[in-house]
Amino acid sequence: MTSHIAATGTVVKNKAIIWTISGADCSGGAGIAADIKTGHNLKVEVCHLITANTVQNSHQLLAINAVDVDILAAQAKALTLDKPPAVIKIGLIANQQQLTWLVAWLGNIKQQFSSVIVVYDPVLQASVGGRLSKLISTELQPLLPLIDVITPNLIEATQLSAMVNSPTTADVLTLANRILSLGVKAVIIKGGHQQQAANQVVDCSDTCLQSLTSSQRQVYTLRADKIATNASHGGGCSFATALASFLAHGYLLRDAFTLSKAFIHQGLALSHETECGTNDYRAFEQGPWPTQPSDFPSVFSPLIARHKKLPPFPCLGLKPSEKLGLYPVVDSLAWLKRLLPLNIKIIQLRIKDKQGQALANTIAQAIALARSYQCRLFINDHWQLAMKYGGYGVHLGQEDLANANLMAIARAGLRLGISSHGCYELLLAKQLQPSYLAIGAIFATKTKDMTGQIQGLANLKQLLALAESVPVVAIGGINTEQRLQQVWQTGVNSIALVSAITKAAQPLEVAKKWQAQLV
Numbered sequence: 251m252t253s254h255i256a257a258t259g260t261v262v263k264n265k266a267i268i269w270t271i272s273g274a275d276c277s278g279g280a281g282i283a284a285d286i287k288t289g290h291n292l293k294v295e296v297c298h299l300i301t302a303n304t305v306q307n308s309h310q311l312l313a314i315n316a317v318d319v320d321i322l323a324a325q326a327k328a329l330t331l332d333k334p335p336a337v338i339k340i341g342l343i344a345n346q347q348q349l350t351w352l353v354a355w356l357g358n359i360k361q362q363f364s365s366v367i368v369v370y371d372p373v374l375q376a377s378v379g380g381r382l383s384k385l386i387s388t389e390l391q392p393l394l395p396l397i398d399v400i401t402p403n404l405i406e407a408t409q410l411s412a413m414v415n416s417p418t419t420a421d422v423l424t425l426a427n428r429i430l431s432l433g434v435k436a437v438i439i440k441g442g443h444q445q446q447a448a449n450q451v452v453d454c455s456d457t458c459l460q461s462l463t464s465s466q467r468q469v470y471t472l473r474a475d476k477i478a479t480n481a482s483h484g485g486g487c488s489f490a491t492a493l494a495s496f497l498a499h500g501y502l503l504r505d506a507f508t509l510s511k512a513f514i515h516q517g518l519a520l521s522h523e524t525e526c527g528t529n530d531y532r533a534f535e536q537g538p539w540p541t542q543p544s545d546f547p548s549v550f551s552p553l554i555a556r557h558k559k560l561p562p563f564p565c566l567g568l569k570p571s572e573k574l575g576l577y578p579v580v581d582s583l584a585w586l587k588r589l590l591p592l593n594i595k596i597i598q599l600r601i602k603d604k605q606g607q608a609l610a611n612t613i614a615q616a617i618a619l620a621r622s623y624q625c626r627l628f629i630n631d632h633w634q635l636a637m638k639y640g641g642y643g644v645h646l647g648q649e650d651l652a653n654a655n656l657m658a659i660a661r662a663g664l665r666l667g668i669s670s671h672g673c674y675e676l677l678l679a680k681q682l683q684p685s686y687l688a689i690g691a692i693f694a695t696k697t698k699d700m701t702g703q704i705q706g707l708a709n710l711k712q713l714l715a716l717a718e719s720v721p722v723v724a725i726g727g728i729n730t731e732q733r734l735q736q737v738w739q740t741g742v743n744s745i746a747l748v749s750a751i752t753k754a755a756q757p758l759e760v761a762k763k764w765q766a767q768l769v
């Protein structure tokens with residue numbers, strides 16, 4: 251969402267704009283119809299350039315009818331300055347002329363609007379049967395370096411990867427790596443086409459491989475139970491358009507991927523509920539912005555796989571509906587000595603500038619001091635020292651998790667708080683059953699570089715719903731009373747503050763006053 255100042259002086263929010271360049275399906279299930287419905291439900295404005303006027307029903311594809319490339323060029327020209335896209339979603343490319351135009355035009359548009367993101371759903375085959383495009387996968391090669399995210403299903407991924415290597419069976423990650431070597435920045439391989447026998451639960455995993463630098467690639471794998479339904483026509487188009495919509499709203503790829511999978515799960519579950527007993531292939535059911543935890547996938551990662559037997563971390567010992575309130579995050583014993591007498595319920599020692607014996611001594615003293623005040627002290631990062639000195643809890647970030655012995659922390663009876671920045675990280679952290687989940691950064695902050703990870707209040711509310719019964723701590727840029735109130739009203743359990751206290755002219759007065767407001 252972008253904004254501009256209107257003549258009246260008020261800030262006007264503009265809806266994010268996506269373009270879809272795809273075919274029309276007269277049966278209303280797939281293509282442009284799916285794209286418009288999805289974009290509308292996910293609160294973006296959709297401009298559509300139709301590549302083909304297909305004739306199809308729920309049983310077969312009868313004709314393609316490619317649109318003249320001059321019409322596409324004229325539409326693109328008319329819209330470029332009038333409604334510039336945040337994201338362009340490409341679906342059906344009907345023939346070689348369209349492909350040639352698209353390659354040249356995308357090259358120009360990417361120069362003109364450097365932030366534009368291109369999502370490509372490589373529909374070559376119609377789900378009702380028959381070829382939708384005259385193109386064969388090798389002809390797509392010049393297009394691929396212009397694509398930010400490509401969203402093939404397993405069959406399409408195998409066809410695309412055959413450009414790099416012989417089409418032998420390969421695991422999903424090998425396919426994804428081959429596709430990235432064709433020049434796209436990220437690939438999401440959808441696993442939903444696996445066959446399902448009656449009454450059998452089939453795991454539907456989608457894998458995203460993103461190229462971060464020339465030598466670094468990041469994998470995200472999301473799992474859900476496959477839902478058996480006939481109402482899936484246009485599900486692939488809807489997934490790619492959902493991804494385009496969430497990217498247009500500014501979500502990171504991992505979060506846009508997670509939200510899109512939830513959107514598809516929700517739609518399939520909706521149609522399942524309204525299944526009318528016929529075997530007809532029907533349009534994918536479009537739901538609203540996904541918010542229900544049951545629609546969200548589970549995260550699969552090596553970390554999660556290593557921790558299948560991890561017990562839940564101990565809870566925080568709160569009475570029903572009791573809240574922790576103010577959560578100061580400080581970097582010295584001196585700060586603990588000043589703040590602990592205020593009767594706060596939780597505090598964190600976050601030391602970044604000490605090591606060796608000095609660090610160990612400080613942590614040992616901090617643990618003893620907090621215990622004498624019966625305050626819940628979380629030690630940031632240094633989990634071995636927290637365990638050694640019998641601490642109450644440990645706070646770890648997502649990067650810290652990889653190097654921590656979570657089983658040892660749990661067995662030692664320490665509580666665990668985990669940072670999260672967006673729904674992917676929140677779902678991952680939640681699967682580890684921590685004592686609390688931190689969500690940040692709510693606002694921009696000077697205390698730590700959180701570029702690209704600012705959540706805002708609306709996203710905080712969504713994430714809070716996903717946390718379900720796990721207590722949530724909000725952190726980041728909460729440095730005015732107005733922000734404190736806005737965050738508190740979302741229903742979080744606690745608010746963590748660094749600079750609002752440590753950089754205040756009168757820190758104890760601020761801590762007392764703000765603590766009194768968080769009840």
Ligand SMILES: Cc1ncc(COP(=O)(O)OP(=O)(O)O)c(N)n1
Nearest residue numbers: 630645646647648669688723725746
């Ligand atoms: C309550 C709370 N939330 C988040 C953080 C950040 O932890 P992490 O991501 O590990 O970053 P560092 O604090 O180690 O820089 C936190 N400390 N506390």
Ligand SMILES: Cc1nc(C(=O)O)sc1CCOP(=O)(O)O
Nearest residue numbers: 690691695697726727747748749
């Ligand atoms: C340490 C830290 N972690 C964050 C996260 O989002 O994980 S934001 C943050 C800085 C919080 O400092 P302040 O209250 O001064 O903005």
Ligand SMILES: [Mg+2]
Nearest residue numbers: 631646647650
């Ligand atoms: Mg850390």
